[in-house]
Amino acid sequence: MISKKSIKNVTSQTQSSGPEASCAQMLLESSAELLPTPDGVALAIMEAWENENTTVQQIARLVQMDPSLTGRILKLANSAATGRRPVASVPEAIVRVGIQTVGQLAVAFSLIGNESVINCPAFNHQKYWTRCLLMAVLSRGLAKATQVAPPDDIFACGLLARIGVLGLASVYPEAYSNILSTPRPDLIVQEKETFGIDHNELSEAMMVDFCVPRALAEPARYHENPTQSGFEQESRPHKIMTLLHLAYHLSEVAIRDDGNLTVKASTIKVICAQLKLQEGRIDIIFNQALDDWREWSEIFNLSTDEAQNYTDLDFDVADSFLSPNEPVTSSVETLSAAIVADAEIFDLLSGKLTQLGFPALHCEKATAAMQLAMNRQANVFFVSQKNTQFIDMLRGAKEFDASYVFFMLAKTDAELEAKAYLAGADDVITNDIRVTHLKARLKPAMRMLKRYERWRNDRTELRRIAKELSLSHRQQQLLALTDQLTELPNRRAAMEALDQAWSGSIRSQTPCSLLILDIDHFKNINDNYGHDVGDEVLRAVAIILKTNIRREDTIARIGGEEFLLISPHLPTRDALVAAERLRKQLENAKIDAGGETICITMSIGMAMREDTMRHGEDLMISADKALYAAKNAGRNRIALNSAGQIRMLKNDK
Numbered sequence: 103m104i105s106k107k108s109i110k111n112v113t114s115q116t117q118s119s120g121p122e123a124s125c126a127q128m129l130l131e132s133s134a135e136l137l138p139t140p141d142g143v144a145l146a147i148m149e150a151w152e153n154e155n156t157t158v159q160q161i162a163r164l165v166q167m168d169p170s171l172t173g174r175i176l177k178l179a180n181s182a183a184t185g186r187r188p189v190a191s192v193p194e195a196i197v198r199v200g201i202q203t204v205g206q207l208a209v210a211f212s213l214i215g216n217e218s219v220i221n222c223p224a225f226n227h228q229k230y231w232t233r234c235l236l237m238a239v240l241s242r243g244l245a246k247a248t249q250v251a252p253p254d255d256i257f258a259c260g261l262l263a264r265i266g267v268l269g270l271a272s273v274y275p276e277a278y279s280n281i282l283s284t285p286r287p288d289l290i291v292q293e294k295e296t297f298g299i300d301h302n303e304l305s306e307a308m309m310v311d312f313c314v315p316r317a318l319a320e321p322a323r324y325h326e327n328p329t330q331s332g333f334e335q336e337s338r339p340h341k342i343m344t345l346l347h348l349a350y351h352l353s354e355v356a357i358r359d360d361g362n363l364t365v366k367a368s369t370i371k372v373i374c375a376q377l378k379l380q381e382g383r384i385d386i387i388f389n390q391a392l393d394d395w396r397e398w399s400e401i402f403n404l405s406t407d408e409a410q411n412y413t414d415l416d417f418d419v420a421d422s423f424l425s426p427n428e429p430v431t432s433s434v435e436t437l438s439a440a441i442v443a444d445a446e447i448f449d450l451l452s453g454k455l456t457q458l459g460f461p462a463l464h465c466e467k468a469t470a471a472m473q474l475a476m477n478r479q480a481n482v483f484f485v486s487q488k489n490t491q492f493i494d495m496l497r498g499a500k501e502f503d504a505s506y507v508f509f510m511l512a513k514t515d516a517e518l519e520a521k522a523y524l525a526g527a528d529d530v531i532t533n534d535i536r537v538t539h540l541k542a543r544l545k546p547a548m549r550m551l552k553r554y555e556r557w558r559n560d561r562t563e564l565r566r567i568a569k570e571l572s573l574s575h576r577q578q579q580l581l582a583l584t585d586q587l588t589e590l591p592n593r594r595a596a597m598e599a600l601d602q603a604w605s606g607s608i609r610s611q612t613p614c615s616l617l618i619l620d621i622d623h624f625k626n627i628n629d630n631y632g633h634d635v636g637d638e639v640l641r642a643v644a645i646i647l648k649t650n651i652r653r654e655d656t657i658a659r660i661g662g663e664e665f666l667l668i669s670p671h672l673p674t675r676d677a678l679v680a681a682e683r684l685r686k687q688l689e690n691a692k693i694d695a696g697g698e699t700i701c702i703t704m705s706i707g708m709a710m711r712e713d714t715m716r717h718g719e720d721l722m723i724s725a726d727k728a729l730y731a732a733k734n735a736g737r738n739r740i741a742l743n744s745a746g747q748i749r750m751l752k753n754d755k
């Protein structure tokens with residue numbers, strides 16, 4: 103099975119297989135030194151093995167260049183599994199073990215022994231190879247029983263089917279470690295998002311790079327997700343893939359550590375039917391494979407403690423055949439089908455959909471189908487040729503983006519297909535599509551709908567968070583600008599308001615008055631009644647001020663017992679009248695606090711914006727000087743500072 107082409111020549115083959123292949127190719131080329139590769143002896147053995155004229159003696163000479171490989175081949179030749187007389191010579195051991203097995207052993211040994219180069223903390227080298235080896239021997243056992251492919255070729259295929267995992271762990275040790283540490287179901291998605299390639303794609307590319315024929319490497323790529331392969335049923339690649347799929351699941355279940363991967367008995371039945379394998383033979387193959395595996399593991403110093411016998415396996419928890427990375431139930435949750443076609447086509451398709459677990463609704467007319475879309479009763483539509491207008495209607499509205507449309511043709515027709523895609527169909531199928539193909543075609547629909555659902559959930563969540571944040575941001579802002587005791591704007595807010603009023607007054611060339619109001623002898627209130635009563639008085643004063651000012655005025659608490667009133671647009675005379683009214687109101691107020699009735703007075707310093715002033719602060723300074731004067735003049739009065747001249751305005755009672 104190993105071609106004589108050099109690794110370099112073979113890698114160039116991988117370039118022609120589409121975008122993933124080129125991504126894999128780029129990785130192979132850019133990270134050649136980091137990726138695990140068989141060592142020189144292994145490669146030489148593989149090349150020699152391909153040559154029909156190579157003798158056992160020549161292989162033996164190559165094997166003997168590597169003492170540990172020699173020891174392992176002798177050990178395998180003399181293992182209990184062969185049940186024959188011991189051999190001591192390498193050529194004899196090679197004959198007994200089989201030349202191909204020697205080649206595989208060389209490859210496996212050089213890869214398995216390469217532990218030191220990987221520095222990916224979450225990657226368990228031992229466990230990884232233990233599973234690969236079990237998958238290899240299981241694949242070989244199944245191949246022997248089914249004759250799907252030469253058992254030794256399948257052994258190498260099983261061993262290397264997951265080499266991409268090792269590849270990613272080698273090339274991106276840290277990032278991959280982070281991914282491996284997260285829950286498993288997203289592994290492939292996460293790999294794709296992070297590296298642009300998943301381990302199965304890389305496995306295929308690396309296998310081709312290791313000279314494994316494409317006929318084996320391609321089926322190996324889909325061993326986890328057979329429904330994505332697109333291989334024809336009954337075809338050889340399909341059978342190889344199915345065999346590897348079964349081996350993969352049996353190996354995972356046998357050495358499971360997370361309890362998530364299980365194989366349903368009915369699934370085994372389906373696979374056995376596909377492989378034309380008697381169901382009853384599986385346990386014999388499995389237990390035989392376990393013996394072989396223990397043998398091989400011993401040779402490679404790998405632990406086999408974890409494995410269980412076939413009879414101990416739990417097969418009935420969940421059906422993982424659809425896709426081990428995707429819980430089956432989720433697809434049912436997200437997919438509701440409707441067939442937009444006449445009764446004949448509906449009958450043809452609905453049975454198949456029911457078989458797959460998706461009973462479909464029927465609409466003969468596009469309008470009825472639109473109704474279903476609007477009511478969210480269906481999100482996957484099978485649309486016949488007659489109902490193309492439904493696709494136009496559906497694609498015309500953004501809210502139906504989360505709908506998947508299959509366009510149905512009576513027979514393949516490239517021109518109509520192109521038209522359907524242009525109209526907005528997601529996929530085109532023929533009316534007589536086979537169930538298995540339909541199942542495969544539904545996978546992208548499920549994926550798309552799930553992605554959309556996730557995106558919608560994420561968006562809702564983001565909106566909620568953004569709303570919460572902006573709410574809390576606004577609350578925080580408000581908190582930062584509010585005086586906690588009186589709930590009036592605080593000094594900072596007052597200064598902002600003053601700036602605004604100042605600019606507005608200049609812009610509109612209207613007056614702006616500023617009053618600083620200070621409770622007289624407030625210390626006495628605290629001293630006589632206590633601080634709490636003082637607080638109550640402050641709150642009461644705030645309410646009086648708040649309720650006796652104009653809507654366009656701003657009242658703020660700027661200090662202990664000091665308040666600021668900004669009054670735009672009022673001429674001096676009116677501002678003075680308003681201030682006097684306020685002073686009187688405060689003077690006459692009877693404040694109930696701490697069971698006492700407390701009376702207060704306030705001194706008010708007032709200033710008006712003057713052309714000589716440069717900014718709001720000048721107005722503050724001016725009003726403050728007036729306040730000082732009002733206090734000095736005996737309190738409970740208004741002082742106006744006008745062009746530096748202070749006038750007392752309180753009328754003596």
Ligand SMILES: Nc1nc2c(ncn2[C@@H]2O[C@H](COP(=O)(O)OP(=O)(O)OP(=O)(O)O)[C@@H](O)[C@H]2O)c(=O)[nH]1
Pocket residue numbers: 587620621622623624625626628632633634635636637640661662663733737
């Ligand atoms: N209860 C209470 N008292 C406060 C608060 N902030 C400042 N004070 C008090 O307010 C009083 C202010 O006293 P002074 O600056 O002497 O002023 P005054 O007693 O009002 O005298 P004049 O302003 O000269 O009339 C001090 O006793 C402060 O402790 C507060 O939030 N709550």
